[in-house]
Each structure stands twice: as structure tokens, then as C-alpha cells.
Amino acid sequence: MKAVKPAKGTAAKAPAAQVPAAQVPFQDLYPANRLVEKEFLAQAAELYRESAFSGGPYVHSFEKAFAGYLGARHCLGLNSGTSAVHLALAALDIGPGDEVIVPAFTFVGSAWGILYCGATPVFADVDPDTACIDANSLAGAITPRTKAVIVVHLFGRPADMDLIQAVLDAHHGKRGQRIALIEDAAQAHGALWDGKAVGTLGDAGCFSFYPSKNLGAAGEAGAVITKSAAMAEKIERLRNHGQKVRYRHDLLGFNYRMDGLQGLFLEKKLAFLDRMNAERSLLATAYLEGLYSAEAVPLGGGEGSVWHLFVCRVKRRKAFLAHLDKHGIGYGIHYPVTLPELPPFRDAEAGTSKPGTASASRKGKGSKPGAGSKARSGSAQPHALELSRSVVSLPLFYGMKMEQVERVVDVVNAFG
Numbered sequence: 001m002k003a004v005k006p007a008k009g010t011a012a013k014a015p016a017a018q019v020p021a022a023q024v025p026f027q028d029l030y031p032a033n034r035l036v037e038k039e040f041l042a043q044a045a046e047l048y049r050e051s052a053f054s055g056g057p058y059v060h061s062f063e064k065a066f067a068g069y070l071g072a073r074h075c076l077g078l079n080s081g082t083s084a085v086h087l088a089l090a091a092l093d094i095g096p097g098d099e100v101i102v103p104a105f106t107f108v109g110s111a112w113g114i115l116y117c118g119a120t121p122v123f124a125d126v127d128p129d130t131a132c133i134d135a136n137s138l139a140g141a142i143t144p145r146t147k148a149v150i151v152v153h154l155f156g157r158p159a160d161m162d163l164i165q166a167v168l169d170a171h172h173g174k175r176g177q178r179i180a181l182i183e184d185a186a187q188a189h190g191a192l193w194d195g196k197a198v199g200t201l202g203d204a205g206c207f208s209f210y211p212s213k214n215l216g217a218a219g220e221a222g223a224v225i226t227k228s229a230a231m232a233e234k235i236e237r238l239r240n241h242g243q244k245v246r247y248r249h250d251l252l253g254f255n256y257r258m259d260g261l262q263g264l265f266l267e268k269k270l271a272f273l274d275r276m277n278a279e280r281s282l283l284a285t286a287y288l289e290g291l292y293s294a295e296a297v298p299l300g301g302g303e304g305s306v307w308h309l310f311v312c313r314v315k316r317r318k319a320f321l322a323h324l325d326k327h328g329i330g331y332g333i334h335y336p337v338t339l340p341e342l343p344p345f346r347d348a349e350a351g352t353s354k355p356g357t358a359s360a361s362r363k364g365k366g367s368k369p370g371a372g373s374k375a376r377s378g379s380a381q382p383h384a385l386e387l388s389r390s391v392v393s394l395p396l397f398y399g400m401k402m403e404q405v406e407r408v409v410d411v412v413n414a415f416g
């Protein structure tokens with residue numbers, strides 16, 4: 001049968017019931033990447049001719065621009081955010097016998113570095129309203145072996161750095177123990193705490209430029225920022241096979257360098273970061289104003305948030321997701337399990353990992369993995385557990401239309 005092309009305008013006259021409701025994807029990365037497409041591709045041709053693929057001038061130029069944007073002294077471009085946390089810990093000489101506190105509810109990349117260093121992860125609970133580390137739980141997790149705390153600015157929202165700093169200062173005052181503060185700002189490029197960019201407040205700030213991040217690369221990339229020249233110098237060596245002078249590998253090194261193409265792409269995109277963050281904020285505000293269902297309660301962004309994700313807590317998650325599916329609304333779950341529930345971390349706590357794994361190699365300093373801390377198992381972090389079982393992320397991306405937010409709001413409010 002020959003298809004009959006509908007005459008212009010007839011679609012609009014179809015009865016409402018026959019018009020398929022608009023689908024809304026969870027994410028569309030192209031609108032953000034389109035902003036720099038022409039300029040990037042033109043200059044990529046130049047980079048190609050120069051073959052400046054690994055590290056080099058385009059990476060240095062981005063590092064300078066990103067440090068300037070954040071108000072940081074040093075920036076080291078890397079191949080991922082996971083590497084950023086790893087090298088921040090490694091540069092602090094964290095190793096077997098040391099404990100590092102990290103929230104139980106975050107992306108796994110916040111915590112891999114602890115295992116890579118052979119140290120012991122100690123999990124703190126999160127505040128149920130912010131999903132960021134809970135200061136009381138942090139205070140309770142500190143032991144004489146604690147060497148560092150990783151604070152995560154989750155979903156783009158700055159963690160309460162005043163409370164966290166107060167806990168560390170009190171501890172420092174009482175025991176004279178210096179605990180390093182590492183910020184995982186992988187989801188919070190440009191987020192502000194008290195007017196300062198997150199990542200600049202601790203000893204080191206770690207960023208991921210995974211493509212879906214607020215500042216997303218055209219592939220994998222990450223960076224560490226720090227105010228310490230000594231730390232920057234050490235990370236520079238660690239990322240490049242542990243060498244300062246070619247073939248003089250004085251440190252156990254890694255190949256964690258950033259690609260030249262990513263440096264070029266990220267510097268172009270950085271120019272649009274504030275604009276993209278401002279748009280995310282407008283979309284999030286529209287969600288907050290529109291959503292009223294007691295079935296899906298948004299986590300607030302808090303002052304200075306850059307709204308990496310728009311997350312709701314939902315009691316009947318399975319039914320809610322089926323409702324979203326039925327209406328063509330995309331969603332994500334960030335994150336469905338807590339870190340202490342994951343086998344590599346469970347094993348690290350119990351000291352049961354297999355030979356050859358990082359946690360199995362932990363020895364020396366008389367430390368039994370998992371010994372001496374107060375907050376260790378999944379059930380010791382009830383808020384983290386509750387969030388992992390109830391969170392749902394709704395669509396939010398640069399280029400999303402207000403009508404799309406309205407459509408999601410209508411579908412969510414109709415649930416129940």
C-alpha cells in the first residue's frame with residue numbers, strides 16, 4: 001500500500017488522544033557540544049598536524065584557563081576523575097595502614113583511589129536532605145589512623161564546608177592530628193561555597209570531565225587542583241610515569257596524562273560553563289516550582305549548586321519508574337547501592353580480598369583492615385542506604401526546553 005503523505009497542518013488537527021505525548025530523554029549531550037563544534041573541529045585539524053596528542057601545549061593551556069576560572073593556584077590535567085582522587089591520595093603518601101573517610105553514598109570513582117593506595121576506606125553517612133557527607137558521622141569515623149577525608153559535592157551541590165572544616169579543626173586542636181581534606185568536585189564545576197569555587201577549599205580538588213559532566217570532554221579526562229606547589233610537582237611526576245627528568249623514574253608512577261584533544265575541547269567549552277550552569281539552574285528552579293507530589297520529593301540544590309543532577313526521593317520507586325516509562329520520560333538512578341555494599345569495598349573492610357588486589361596487599365603498621373573505626377558497614381549509614389533505595393534523577397541537561405520540564409512535572413505530579 002502506498003503511504004499517503006498527510007497534508008500540511010493536518011497533524012495539528014488530529015484528536016488529542018491520537019497525538020503521542022512528547023518523550024523526554026534523560027540526557028542529550030549534543031546541545032552543549034554543539035556550542036564549540038565548529039571552533040573545536042577547526043583547531044583540532046591544527047592539533048592533528050602538530051600531532052600534539054598526549055599532554056603538551058593544549059593541555060597546559062586548558063590547565064591555566066581552568067585554574068584561572070576556579071581561582072586555583074595549580075591545575076594538573078589527567079585522564080579521568082578517578083585518577084584525580086587516586087593521585088591526590090598518592091601525593092599525600094597515603095598507603096597501607098592509613099584510613100581515609102569517604103561518604104557511603106557517592107559514585108564509586110570517589111573511593112577507588114583509597115584501594116589503589118592500599119589504604120582502608122572508612123564510610124561516613126550522608127545528610128538525608130543534601131546527600132553530602134554528614135559532619136557528625138564524619139566526626140564519629142575519625143580514628144588516630146585517619147589520614148584524609150574525601151568530601152563529595154554530590155549532584156552539583158556544595159557540601160557544608162564550614163561544618164566539615166570545624167570537625168577537622170576541632171580534631172586538629174585536640175590531638176594535633178593533621179587530616180587532609182580532599183574535595184571530589186567531579187559533579188560540581190563552578191559550584192560556589194561562600195563565594196569560592198568548590199575544589200579550592202581543601203588540600204586538593206578533584207574533577208572529572210566525563211562527557212555527561214557539567215564540563216564534559218569529548219572522551220575521558222579529569223584534573224586535580226591544589227594550592228600546594230609541592231603537591232602539584234608530585235602529581236605532575238606521578239601522572240607521567242613517576243619521572244621529572246626523562247627516564248629517571250624516581251617514584252612509582254602512572255600513565256594518567258590528559259590527551260591534547262581533550263585539553264583543546266575543554267578549554268573551548270570552559271568559556272560556556274557559566275552559561276550552561278545558569279541554564280541548568282533555571283531548569284531546576286522550574287522543577288522546584290512545579291513539583292508538588294508528596295510521592296517524589298526533590299533534594300534541594302542549596303546555595304551555589306550547579307545542578308549536575310535533579311534528584312528526587314521516591315517511596316514507591318518501582319511503580320514510579322514504571323509510570324515514567326509508560327509516559328516516555330527518561331530517568332537515572334544515582335546510585336542504587338552504597339559503597340560498603342559493593343564487593344571490593346566489603347572485602348576491603350573485612351580484609352577478605354583475593355591475593356593480588358590492592359586491599360590484599362595492605363600490610364605493615366600493625367593495621368588490620370577495617371580495625372578501629374566506628375562507621376563501617378552498610379547498616380551503619382542508614383541515610384545512605386535509604387537514599388540508594390529511593391533516589392530517581394529526572395531529565396536535566398543544557399539545551400533542555402522549558403516545555404520538556406513542564407511535561408516531566410505534569411507526569412510526576414500525576415503519579416500516585
Ligand SMILES: Cc1ncc(COP(=O)(O)O)c(C=O)c1O
Nearest residue numbers: 080081082107109110186208210
Ligand atoms: C562524584 C564522582 N567522583 C568521581 C568520578 C570519577 O570520574 P571519572 O569517571 O572521570 O573517572 C565521578 C564521575 O564519573 C563522579 O561523579
